[in-house]
Amino acid sequence: DQQVKQNSPSLSVQEGRISILNCDYTNSMFDYFLWYKKYPAEGPTFLISISSIKDKNEDGRFTVFLNKSAKHLSLHIVPSQPGDSAVYFCAASEKGAQKLVFGQGTRLTINP
Amino acid sequence: KAGVTQTPRYLIKTRGQQVTLSCSPISGHRSVSWYQQTPGQGLQFLFEYFSETQRNKGNFPGRFSGRQFSNSRSEMNVSTLELGDSALYLCASRRTGFDTDTQYFGPGTRLTVL
Numbered sequence: 210d211q212q213v214k215q216n217s218p219s220l221s222v223q224e225g226r227i228s229i230l231n232c233d234y235t236n237s238m239f240d241y242f243l244w245y246k247k248y249p250a251e252g253p254t255f256l257i258s259i260s261s262i263k264d265k266n267e268d269g270r271f272t273v274f275l276n277k278s279a280k281h282l283s284l285h286i287v288p289s290q291p292g293d294s295a296v297y298f299c300a301a302s303e304k305g306a307q308k309l310v311f312g313q314g315t316r317l318t319i320n321p
Numbered sequence: 322k323a324g325v326t327q328t329p330r331y332l333i334k335t336r337g338q339q340v341t342l343s344c345s346p347i348s349g350h351r352s353v354s355w356y357q358q359t360p361g362q363g364l365q366f367l368f369e370y371f372s373e374t375q376r377n378k379g380n381f382p383g384r385f386s387g388r389q390f391s392n393s394r395s396e397m398n399v400s401t402l403e404l405g406d407s408a409l410y411l412c413a414s415r416r417t418g419f420d421t422d423t424q425y426f427g428p429g430t431r432l433t434v435l
């Protein structure tokens with residue numbers, strides 16, 4: 210039972226264009242969502258988060274959108290840079306659960 | 322400020338052995354969580370400690386255990402290793418015990434079981 214799903218295993222984007230990574234969830238009790246970026250043989254690096262009371266959060270080139278009715282969130286990266294090439298994980302937490310539930314990840318490749 | 326550190330970074334063990342992994346959280350962080358990453362199952366929650374108390378445990382067998390010390394450092398132990406325990410073990414820390422407090426991850430320990 211996968212509560213957090215990233216249906217695109219990979220995504221290829223031209224440098225300078227927008228990258229859009231998607232994530233769906235099934236647990237309506239999730240109230241906090243995060244995006245992490247991961248390089249091979251390293252731990253995930255925190256990018257941006259959003260609380261369920263918001264529908265958008267921005268931090269520099271990164272924007273996360275949350276659609277609670279659709280149980281869907283997305284990460285927008287504008288403009289995309291070669292250093293953005295990595296695996297991106299969305300994660301969700303439920304109040305009081307003290308744990309993150311992760312999606313399977315999307316490998317983003319930025320082409321020059 | 323130094324990040325989360327994990328030791329050792331790489332470990333090779335044989336089936337039936339036991340292993341202990343160590344995690345030092347970011348200074349001032351009181352919550353430590355452990356996750357297992359495998360190609361098949363992805364990133365899965367093992368357990369979380371706050372102020373030396375385990376508050377939640379994932380769906381893993383009792384061979385997986387952990388503890389947290391008074392300085393917030395944490396160890397996890399896996400006994401009677403199986404081939405399927407080969408994975409990247411990640412530790413994450415956060416300042417408080419609140420779910421909305423961001424978890425910051427260490428580089429992981431790559432465990433290979435032969």
